[in-house]
Amino acid sequence: MRNISLTLLLLSTLLSADITRGQAVYKSNCAMCHTIDGRSGLGPDFNMVSYTRTNAQIAHYAKDPYAMYRSFGYDANAMPTLPLTDQEIEDVADYIGSLVKFKKWMIKKEK
Numbered sequence: 001m002r003n004i005s006l007t008l009l010l011l012s013t014l015l016s017a018d019i020t021r022g023q024a025v026y027k028s029n030c031a032m033c034h035t036i037d038g039r040s041g042l043g044p045d046f047n048m049v050s051y052t053r054t055n056a057q058i059a060h061y062a063k064d065p066y067a068m069y070r071s072f073g074y075d076a077n078a079m080p081t082l083p084l085t086d087q088e089i090e091d092v093a094d095y096i097g098s099l100v101k102f103k104k105w106m107i108k109k110e111k
């Protein structure tokens with residue numbers, strides 16, 4: 001029993017560390033084009049994206065937008081391919097995926 005709690009504690013620490021690192025990646029590489037609070041930027045708001053895409057899809061797009069834009073329904077690709085490591089891409093995708101829980105609160109506030 002104690003082992004299970006320890007594993008869970010360790011796991012949640014690891015996961016939140018990813019999201020914290022992902023938030024830092026977001027702030028320095030994505031925030032100039034993507035909002036997280038429902039406003040509009042050059043790219044779509046990430047709170048919406050966290051609803052409509054899986055973390056894996058988000059990671060694919062961040063890694064190679066040019067290869068992905070057609071399958072995501074865009075006619076053109078304005079997002080640059082950013083010089084990020086695979087780890088940074090995983091972290092930022094986890095961060096964006098985690099935003100979903102704030103959406104309901106956001107909608108309530110808008111009304």
Ligand code: HEC
Binds near residue numbers: 030062078
């Ligand atoms: C220079 C502006 C710019 C920056 C910086 C940028 N994006 Fe984008 N992004 C866009 C635009 C514009 C689109 C719309 C499609 C396109 O033009 O490729 C987009 C689309 C996306 C999509 C697809 C959304 C969907 O579901 O349709 C994802 C995912 C995404 N960006 C992730 C990221 C991540 C992660 C970062 C940071 C690591 C980032 N973007 C940085 C401009 C940007």
